[in-house]
Amino acid sequence: MxxxxxxxxxxxxxxxxxxxxxxxxxxxxxxxxxxxxxxxxxxxxxxxxxxxxxxxxxxxxxxxxxxxxxxxxxxxxxxxxxxxxxxxxxxxxxxxxxxxxxxxxxxxxxxxxxxxxxxxxxxxxxxxxxxxxxxxxxxxxxxxxxxxxxxxxxxxxxxxxxxxxxxxxxxxxxxxxxxxxxxxxxxxxxxxxxxxxxxxxxxxxxxxxxxxxxxxxxxxxxxxxxxxxxxxxxxxxxxxxxxxxxxxGGKSPNILFEDCDLPLAITQGLAHCFRNAGQSCNAASRMLVARDIYERAVALAAEGAAQTRVDRPALPGAHIGPQITALQYARVQDYVSQGLAEGARLIAGGPGRPDHLDHGFYSRPTVFADVTPDMAIFTDEIFGPVLTMTPFDSEEEAIALANQTEYGLAGYIQTADPARADRVARALRVGMVQINGQSRENGAPFGGRGLxxxxxxxxxxxxxxxxxxxxxxxxxxx
Structure with missing residues (x-):
């Protein structure tokens, strides 16, 4: 050894x-x-x-x-x-x-x-x-x-x-x-x-x-x-x-307005939540979706999460790996169970390892729909591949939901309206905002506010x- x-x-x-x-x-x-x-x-x-x-x-x-x-x-x-x-x-x-x-x-x-x-x-x-x-x-x-x-x-x-x-x-x-x-x-x-x-x-x-x-x-x-x-x-x-x-830490919102490129927004949103097995402080872990496109977004997210591969670190490919420790794996599992107990709608993943993996600290890529702000999975940083989805009815409600957290690291906005993108970006109480999948410029300041x-x-x-x-x-x- x-x-x-x-x-x-x-x-x-x-x-x-x-x-x-x-x-x-x-x-x-x-x-x-x-x-x-x-x-x-x-x-x-x-x-x-x-x-x-x-x-x-x-x-x-x-x-x-x-x-x-x-x-x-x-x-x-x-x-x-x-x-x-x-x-x-x-x-x-x-x-x-x-x-x-x-x-x-x-x-x-x-x-x-x-x-x-x-x-x-x-x-x-x-x-x-x-x-x-x-x-x-x-x-x-x-x-x-x-x-x-x-x-x-x-x-x-x-x-x-x-x-x-x-x-x-x-x-x-x-x-x-x-x-x-x-x-x-x-x-x-x-x-x-x-x-x-x-x-x-x-x-x-x-x-x-x-x-x-x-x-x-x-x-x-x-x-x-x-x-x-x-x-x-x-x-x-x-x-x-x-x-x-x-x-x-962070509990970053990802706001999908009705005019966004929905398939692309869902694909990028899942990737930004699940990347590094969800173990990133700026993970886009709360997806807020305009009600007019909500059920379609839920269906696409369920499909995309089911297609997210989980596998061994040594293997090539665009899959995700395990949680870092048994303790972190248990934390993720506890939050998945809590989401079920609180009444969130499980549309992908769930408790335990993926079926093809019999050992290792591997979590299923999990998506909960109909998540409300009173649920722990909405407010707490899970640090695992767990995405929540919540509908909204207006721009004002989307901003309020996005800011309904003690964290303030990052925010993500998906819309075809540049004026709305700028307006919402200004209203988010976070240190960094990315719009329509745009990566941050190298050297851009990284950090947040609040917790x-x-x-x-x-x-x-x-x-x-x-x-x-x-x-x-x-x-x-x-």
């Missing part, structure tokens, strides 16, 4: 000395490896290494130096793209084609968008027409990057790219469920030849994440994960007034998250 017992601090690998965790394969349900976590002392050592590197000069590195470093990082990740895809597929159960074309490709796209943003970055400029009044952006210092398991390269890339480009030094603490991907990434960072301590990797569970957040030498915590953990991090970071960026957290990642916004604004009056730039 493989044992992963290394961490990366101050430019060198060392054995982790904390607790050991069993790594369970989500496809086989068997233990396939063991992760040895960092100790609290090693967490403190990693932060201290980052502080030394920042104070020794990285905090003063110019744009050209940081850009060259990010270019080297991208080159080294590209060289390990297949290894990263295979690792992601094995440890989280992502189908191998999706791991390559979705997971790894998305991470690299974010890093390249950060590189583009660097080319236009201004860090010292006149505040007004008077050159002696200036605005300067400076790196915050040591950044703690705490990342989830569901997009194990993508979410790291968003934070790592922004922090590196901003001039920060960092300590990465990935989810214990996806640390193998982070270890491959650390090899790329080592090969990119950064100054020792600019990048550090420690492994561990929640206790190590807490130690990182509580460390007084950490200047900013960037976290992606559950709302529950986000609340804890915000409270703990507040003790030291440490800045935080929190990208948390979905605060702050933005990606591109220029991702860099600025790791910088502070300073006004200088009485001296021109030299």
């Amino acid at each position: 493989a044992v992963f017992d290394q961490i990366f601090i101050a430019g060198a690998w060392q054995p982790a000395s904390g607790q050991s965790l069993a790594l369970i394969n989500p496809d086989t349900e068997a233990q396939e490896a063991q992760l040895v976590c960092a100790s609290p002392d090693q967490c403190a050592e990693a932060v201290a290494a980052a502080r030394r590197a920042f104070d020794a000069g990285w905090g003063q590195a110019d744009l050209a130096t940081r850009r060259a470093a990010l270019e080297r990082v991208i080159t080294q990740i590209e060289a390990r793209a297949e290894e990263l895809a295979q690792t992601i597929s094995t440890e989280i159960g992502a189908p191998i084609d999706f791991a390559r074309k979705g997971q790894v490709a998305a991470g690299l796209a974010h890093l390249r968008a950060t590189l583009v943003a660097l080319d236009g970055l201004v860090e010292d400029c006149p505040l007004t027409n008077h050159p002696e009044h200036r605005l300067r952006y400076e790196p915050l210092g040591v950044a703690a990057l705490i990342t989830p398991w569901n997009w194990p390269l993508n979410q790291v890339a968003l934070k790592l790219g922004g922090a590196l480009a901003a001039g920060c030094c960092m300590v990465l603490k990935p989810s214990e469920l996806s640390s193998r991907t982070a270890l491959v990434l650390a090899e790329a960072m080592e090969a990119a030849d950064l100054p020792p301590g600019v990048f550090n990797l420690i492994t561990g569970a929640g206790d190590i994440g807490a130690a990182l957040v509580q460390n007084r030498d950490v200047d900013i915590v960037s976290f992606t994960g559950s709302t529950r953990t986000g609340r804890f991090i915000a409270a703990e970071a507040a003790q030291n007034m440490t800045r935080t960026v929190l990208e948390l 979905s957290g605060y702050g933005r990642e990606a591109g220029l916004f991702g860099i600025r998250a790791f910088q502070d604004a300073k006004s200088i009056s009485g001296a021109v730039a030299v």
